[in-house]
Amino acid sequence: MNPTAEPGATTGGGAHREPTAELLGPVLAIGADTLARSFASRxxxxxxxxxxxxxxxxxxxxxxxxxxxxxxxxxxxxxxxxxxxxxxxxxxxxxxxxxxxxxxxxxxxxxxxxxxxxxxxxFAPLGADAFAEAMLAELPEGFQVYQTAHYVVCYNTSREYAQWTSSLLERLHKAFTAYWQRAGFELHEPEFPLAVIVYSNADQYAQESRDELGSATGAVVGHYSLATNRVRMYDLTGADQFRRNTGARVSRRDISRLLASPAAEPLVATIIHEATHQIAFNCGLQQRYADIPLWLLEGMAVYFETPDLSAGRGWRGIGKVNQRRLAIFRQNLRTWSPARIAAIVASDKPLRETRTANDAYSDAWALNYYLIQRQPKQYVEYVRMMSERKPLRSAPEDQRISDFTDHFGDLAPLSRELAELMQRL
CATH class of the missing domain: 2.30.30.520 (SH3 type barrels.)
Known part of the structure; x- marks a missing residue:
């Protein structure tokens, strides 16, 4: 999971003029205390x-x-x-x-x-139709299914929102797999349909996700579960309440306009972040429950997470500078030390602990960005090595460091070069 939004919650309000003015509903902030809880949920x-x-x-x-x-x-x-x-x-x-x-x-x-x-x-994985039927049997009444080439989306919000969501995720899937294939990494098609559950509102999502998220439920807009291999989220537009209040439906065009607004950007980024985890674990890039450093797992997802939903331009988020993470990184330059990078390479603790998570996520994004830009071949080989890790077999801390330095060189000069690059961006 990605603590993306700024602290504090805001709500949209006012008379209905444009969809972005009325439909946004509660914008739930994702603070540092929600770091990776669902992603790390075992x-x-x-x-x-x-x-x-x-x-x-x-x-x-x-x-x-x-x-x-x-x-x-x-x-x-x-x-x-x-x-x-x-x-x-x-x-x-x-x-x-x-x-x-x-x-x-x-x-x-x-x-x-x-x-x-x-x-x-x-053994045979369920086909898409049987998979959808099994999911509907688990969910409360009122859910329907929308299927695409890779996704089975179960929803109890509007069909238009389910279509918008599946279209976004298919663009992500296409961009993600094309990116790694261009880098020389052989991926495979998902063995199982990629399951996504979309609840009509935040309260339903919170109620159904409480077992997986615990105390983080109220501050999360979506999450991926390693155990179930599913992404859960809710309708970010507030269209369910709007429909009850007015009787009107929200079109896909309205949804696109709404979720292209600056206020919605961190929310959509979070959905992309969690869906990136799901794709990575289903196409051969990573294995669930393998001992893969969180700086790589989470930093890579942050690298991919920013969508560009401008009309006619589609997906253009890969490789863009993550301005939120860059701003946090630059704030910390006054007390910068190469030890910060060494800490996230050696241990997952900085990304898991509330006190350090916000800074550590920014460091993880910066490290992935630097390596992709400056050492792309070594980065791909490192990712390839991690893709071969087996489930539930842990590596000692010193091996994590040696794995890193064997591919990328000494940490101290690398960290200084990384800081210099971040200053110039």
């Missing part, structure tokens, strides 16, 4: 029950190319439950990492396992 749902992924599990035996269907029965506080899918990894104690046919991941520890059955039927 949890999933099985039959309505939340399962926390134990961070102490070290999965040693990776089941590459597993195709059979496995059924793992395990003990919970609510009784025995069973998850069905393919085992991606197993450890010496009998623990399993299981991927279901809808792309969800479940970790079961060895001591929880009560039985494992396999059959000869090959």
């Amino acid at each position: 949890s999933t749902k099985i039959d309505g029950m939340r399962r926390r992924l134990p961070i102490f599990v070290v999965l040693l035996l990776v089941a590459d190319g597993a195709t059979a269907i496995d059924r793992v029965t395990f003990a919970t506080e609510a009784g025995e439950q069973t998850v069905e899918g393919r085992v991606l990894a197993a450890d010496a104690t009998g623990g399993r990492l299981v991927e279901s046919s809808d792309g969800a991941l479940t970790v079961v520890t060895g001591e929880e396992v009560r039985g494992v059955e396999s059959d000869d039927a090959p």
Whole structure:
């Protein structure tokens, strides 16, 4: 997740003249205290029950190319439950990492396992229609489906907003994959449909996302879940309330005009940020639950997050300077030290902690921007190495530093050059 918006909340108001004056509704700020909570959430749902992924599990035996269907029965506080899918990894104690046919991941520890059955039927991801049907069965009444080449969008807001959202995400998918393919990185099509749930308003989103987001729920406009492989968001236009008040519908043209406004920019950027995570984890660039440094995961998403929704110009966000992150970085130049970059390279802690997250996200964006601009070949090779990391196998801190310096050189001179580049932008 990306703490993008400025602190504080604002609301749109006034008589209805232009869509941007009436429909914006509550602009929920995303402060530093919401950093990466949903992205780092190690949890999933099985039959309505939340399962926390134990961070102490070290999965040693990776089941590459597993195709059979496995059924793992395990003990919970609510009784025995069973998850069905393919085992991606197993450890010496009998623990399993299981991927279901809808792309969800479940970790079961060895001591929880009560039985494992396999059959000869090959594992197969759900097709788009079956996937959509399964999602609708989980959601409250009133949801509908809009499908595109890569996305299954479930929504209970207007069809126009679902269409606008899917169009934006398809542009992102096309731009993201083209970018990496031009860089020489071989990507693949998503194995599972990319699931997006769009709620009609912020209150519904907060209620349905509370289990995943906890205390951050009220300050988040959208998030991607590593466990479920889904993006959740709500209608940023406030069209649901507008429709109830006036009986009028909001057109796609109105939506485009509204969400191209400066007030909406950080909100749309957040949706792009979370959707970038989803694409990266589904096209072979990254693996879920692999030990990939947050400076790379989050800094890359910030690099991609700014859309240009001007009429007729489409997606033009890749590589643009992130002005919000640049401003924060420059504010910190008075106390600048190469140790700042060393800190985010060595540990995820600066990006996870409330006190340091806002600055660390800006440092992570700056580091990704610098490496892409100044060491593009080394950057691609580093990303390629990280793409081969296996789930739930952690690397020691000193390896993180050596991995970095092996590709990019010593941290101190690199950090000074980075600071100089940021001053000149």
